[in-house]
Amino acid sequence: xxxxxxxxxxxxxELFAQALRHEHRPNPYPHYEQLLREPIARxxxxxxxxxxxxxxSLLLRDPRISADRLxxxxxxxxxxxxxxxxxxxxxxxxxxxxxxxxxRVMGMRDHxxxxxxxxxxxxxxxxxxxxxxxxxxxxxxxxxxxxxxLGVPREDESLFGSLAxxxxxxxxxxxxxxxxxxxxxxxxxxxxxQYLEGLIARHDAAPGGxxxxxxxxxxxxxxxxxxxxxxxxxxxLLIAGHETTVNLIANGTLALLRxxxxxxxxxxxxxxxxxxxxxxxxxxxPVQMSGRSTLADxxxxxxxxxxxxxxxLLLAAGNRDPxxxxxxxxxxxxxxxxxxxxxxxGIHYCIGATLARAEAQIALTALARRLASPxxxxxPPPYRENAILRGPESLPVSFTRLSPDNxxx
Amino acid sequence: xxGPERIVVAGASLAGLRAAEALRDQGFDGELTLxxxxxxxxxxxxxxSKAVLSGWLSTDHTVLPRVRDIGARWLLGTPATGVDPRxxxxxxxxxxxxxxxRLLIATGTRSRPWPERQGGALHGVxxxxxxxxxxxxxxxxxxxxxxxLVIGAGFTxxxxxxxxxxxxxxxxxxxxxxxxxxxxxxxxxxxxAARWYRDAGVDLRLGTTVRTLEGDAHGALRxxxxxxxxxxxxxxxxxxxxxxxxxxxxxxxGLAADGRGVVCDESCRALADDGTPLGxxxxxxxxARWPHPLYPGQLLRLxxxxxxxxxxxxxxxxxxxxSRAPLVHRPLPAFWSNxxxxxxxxxxxxxxxxxVVLTQGSLDQRQFVAAYGRQDRLVAAVAVDSPRVLDGYxxxxxxxxxxxxxxxxxxxxDRPEPLxxxxxxxxxxxxxxxxxxxxPSVPSAQAVLAGHE
Numbered sequence: 107x108x109x110x111x112x113x114x115x116x117x118x119x120e121l122f123a124q125a126l127r128h129e130h131r132p133n134p135y136p137h138y139e140q141l142l143r144e145p146i147a148r149x150x151x152x153x154x155x156x157x158x159x160x161x162x163s164l165l166l167r168d169p170r171i172s173a174d175r176l177x178x179x180x181x182x183x184x185x186x187x188x189x190x191x192x193x194x195x196x197x198x199x200x201x202x203x204x205x206x207x208x209x210r211v212m213g214m215r216d217h218x219x220x221x222x223x224x225x226x227x228x229x230x231x232x233x234x235x236x237x238x239x240x241x242x243x244x245x246x247x248x249x250x251x252x253x254x255x256l257g258v259p260r261e262d263e264s265l266f267g268s269l270a271x272x273x274x275x276x277x278x279x280x281x282x283x284x285x286x287x288x289x290x291x292x293x294x295x296x297x298x299x300q301y302l303e304g305l306i307a308r309h310d311a312a313p314g315g316x317x318x319x320x321x322x323x324x325x326x327x328x329x330x331x332x333x334x335x336x337x338x339x340x341x342x343l344l345i346a347g348h349e350t351t352v353n354l355i356a357n358g359t360l361a362l363l364r365x366x367x368x369x370x371x372x373x374x375x376x377x378x379x380x381x382x383x384x385x386x387x388x389x390x391x392p393v394q395m396s397g398r399s400t401l402a403d404x405x406x407x408x409x410x411x412x413x414x415x416x417x418x419l420l421l422a423a424g425n426r427d428p429x430x431x432x433x434x435x436x437x438x439x440x441x442x443x444x445x446x447x448x449x450x451x452g453i454h455y456c457i458g459a460t461l462a463r464a465e466a467q468i469a470l471t472a473l474a475r476r477l478a479s480p481x482x483x484x485x486p487p488p489y490r491e492n493a494i495l496r497g498p499e500s501l502p503v504s505f506t507r508l509s510p511d512n513x514x515x
Numbered sequence: 516x517x518g519p520e521r522i523v524v525a526g527a528s529l530a531g532l533r534a535a536e537a538l539r540d541q542g543f544d545g546e547l548t549l550x551x552x553x554x555x556x557x558x559x560x561x562x563x564s565k566a567v568l569s570g571w572l573s574t575d576h577t578v579l580p581r582v583r584d585i586g587a588r589w590l591l592g593t594p595a596t597g598v599d600p601r602x603x604x605x606x607x608x609x610x611x612x613x614x615x616x617r618l619l620i621a622t623g624t625r626s627r628p629w630p631e632r633q634g635g636a637l638h639g640v641x642x643x644x645x646x647x648x649x650x651x652x653x654x655x656x657x658x659x660x661x662x663x664l665v666i667g668a669g670f671t672x673x674x675x676x677x678x679x680x681x682x683x684x685x686x687x688x689x690x691x692x693x694x695x696x697x698x699x700x701x702x703x704x705x706x707x708a709a710r711w712y713r714d715a716g717v718d719l720r721l722g723t724t725v726r727t728l729e730g731d732a733h734g735a736l737r738x739x740x741x742x743x744x745x746x747x748x749x750x751x752x753x754x755x756x757x758x759x760x761x762x763x764x765x766x767x768x769g770l771a772a773d774g775r776g777v778v779c780d781e782s783c784r785a786l787a788d789d790g791t792p793l794g795x796x797x798x799x800x801x802x803a804r805w806p807h808p809l810y811p812g813q814l815l816r817l818x819x820x821x822x823x824x825x826x827x828x829x830x831x832x833x834x835x836x837x838s839r840a841p842l843v844h845r846p847l848p849a850f851w852s853n854x855x856x857x858x859x860x861x862x863x864x865x866x867x868x869x870x871v872v873l874t875q876g877s878l879d880q881r882q883f884v885a886a887y888g889r890q891d892r893l894v895a896a897v898a899v900d901s902p903r904v905l906d907g908y909x910x911x912x913x914x915x916x917x918x919x920x921x922x923x924x925x926x927x928x929d930r931p932e933p934l935x936x937x938x939x940x941x942x943x944x945x946x947x948x949x950x951x952x953x954x955p956s957v958p959s960a961q962a963v964l965a966g967h968e
Binding site: 163164167168169170171172192193194197401402403405413451452453455 | 874875876880882884901903904905906907908910914921922923924925926927
């Protein structure tokens with residue numbers, strides 16, 4: 107009874123807990139690799155963990171799956187966002203949003219390009235230079251874009267941004283949060299609600315061409331959106347529109363600086379940006395995991411997940427599944443057949459995927475083109491606390507010269 | 516062991532092109548010849564009945580993207596007229612003979628023409644299969660005819676009628692059966708489809724056929740007389756009554772081929788008419804009929820885009836690697852259609868089902884999923900405006916899940932109620948074409964025509 111095995115077999119739950127530990131945030135992938143040996147695993151607490159690419163893909167598209175994995179009824183918010191809402195409500199909300207969102211995102215590339223240029227030009231006098239890619243580019247770019255889209259006035263951007271940042275922590279597994287953090291989150295949520303109510307009132311009085319005005323005054327038979335749904339949806343777009351793209355750009359920069367050959371190719375071949383961003387979404391995705399629950403027994407990977415189970419889908423592990431991707435731990439900027447899980451899948455596939463892609467492609471191309479001899483100041487950089495929306499806290503980059511923008515030539 | 520040195524692909528459309536690319540991918544570096552009866556480089560057909568007719572795309576933009584350089588000899592505009600498996604030669608309409616070590620038959624299908632010669636020859640009577648067909652029909656629709664008559668409410672007929680309505684044209688659709696899409700999806704789902712037609716303003720005549728097409732003194736279509744005696748005045752008619760396999764050129768070759776297709780085995784090898792597989796002749800795409808492991812006791816022929824691509828790859832692999840264990844072609848059938856603002860996607864073979872149940876959404880909402888069962892197993896599912904859930908159903912079908920499936924979907928009915936899917940009786944094989952003698956390796960050779968009926 108007192109002897110322990112010389113080679114202890116870690117359970118999936120132990121491995122998962124390890125992967126979540128902050129000290130492993132810079133590189134959780136070796137833990138994922140071990141978890142991949144069991145593509146569907148039952149955890150000690152009765153929850154399930156899916157790591158295999160095939161299994162996650164199937165579960166994301168399975169009609170016996172619910173996106174609702176919220177806490178029991180008494181702790182629930184009054185209204186669920188479309189992220190955790192199921193059909194048919196999900197479909198109605200999503201249609202309302204995408205009808206407003208998609209046309210506004212089309213044709214935004216030139217504007218994004220200008221924002222990137224302006225953000226980088228602010229540092230052009232520093233020579234030799236020093237740039238924090240998170241604070242100076244990856245963060246302000248998507249914040250400005252989402253605020254403009256939604257119709258948040260410029261002067262509110264910083265308030266809005268700080269709310270979003272604090273709320274992101276609430277997306278992490280609840281058992282990793284302290285009581286203080288949970289209380290602070292509730293306060294932040296209340297603060298956001300208050301802000302959004304004011305914002306809605308202002309748009310009601312003076313509608314503009316923005317997405318919020320569109321949602322409020324939609325002439326479509328299904329619209330306009332009801333006021334509570336509107337607040338919840340705005341809150342979701344705000345967080346989803348902020349923190350994910352920040353990490354996509356930062357993770358992409360990190361990958362480029364660690365793979366100078368890819369950086370050199372992108373510098374001379376802007377067309378590489380398209381497959382390269384897909385590879386970032388596979389190799390080091392901003393959203394590491396998602397969750398679902400089962401509405402019926404599901405037979406998968408030789409086991410049965412019972413009805414009523416919660417499943418954590420480790421998207422970032424599926425992206426490194428050797429059963430699906432050749433050489434999964436290698437960063438291949440022009441990887442073909444790159445069916446990554448970076449934007450999820452099924453009916454909840456990221457509604458902002460097009461926008462996120464455009465922002466990352468433009469930002470990474472500009473960095474590659476304009477920074478001479480860039481290098482990481484710290485490798486790994488410091489990481490943020492968040493495990494689900496994972497990314498560097500800051501990403502200091504040194505360089506010898508910041509070239510003026512030459513129009514993308 | 517030395518592989519083949521000369522490979523001939525008869526048929527230069529989707530299956531032929533993808534097979535040629537796959538042959539090169541598989542390391543075949545010999546002489547590759549593609550034979551096509553049309554003068555055009557390989558093009559994509561799905562846009563023809565949608566984007567092309569509506570004027571969004573010109574047929575020049577339907578050329579299939581090339582996955583890789585295939586370094587082939589192209590014999591376009593030269594139909595193959597025969598094959599001699601003993602001397603291994605394909606003969607062409609211009610009198611040439613092309614020798615092969617391996618032959619891939621990928622000649623596809625063509626539209627079933629209007630059966631009556633006089634009516635079919637009238638100016639204004641169209642079919643829709645090729646790019647030239649699409650160019651002619653688009654020009655006819657652009658001339659703003661007073662009314663278009665679409666004969667047949669299968670997938671092609673529905674897509675044509677839908678485009679006509681988008682163009683603001685008056686449309687009458689006749690359908691022999693009781694609903695549109697009946698032979699592919701059955702009467703229950705077909706009943707919902709009938710509402711899409713009518714809501715779009717289509718004059719839909721069910722249980723009705725066209726007796727005659729009549730023209731004026733100049734040979735231009737003027738009217739159609741229907742089986743109920745009514746008359747439809749129309750200057751344009753589109754015959755959308757299914758497809759015939761392009762197999763006449765194989766007559767006398769000793770291959771098991773007739774108007775329903777070329778019979779091959781599950782590894783795409785063509786069968787001789789005594790049922791033995793040939794080692795050097797293969798078939799893929801719309802023209803191939805084969806025993807699908809998922810649907811025992813039948814020969815399938817699928818007019819599906821996905822199938823053409825997958826079967827081409829399997830055939831190519833088996834053509835090059837004769838010494839290895841052959842790959843088996845066993846994809847889950849899948850196809851899609853867009854009509855009347857509705858995206859319709861299907862996996863499996865609904866036509867085999869004896870039951871259907873609505874599992875998600877509602878028929879009235881135009882957003883739903885229906886599952887099909889045969890002998891208490893799930894065999895197919897069709898999704899209307901909810902394509903993203905269908906992969907989950909595909910996995911269940913492949914796993915042989917029970918029917919009705921237990922889903923408890925949040926947008927599903929409280930209590931699933933399986934119904935008779937209401938399929939019409941199986942159609943007779945194409946008349947007027949030679950039928951294959953017994954094919955002993957396949958006990959029951961009942962054709963299942965899925966997809967574009």
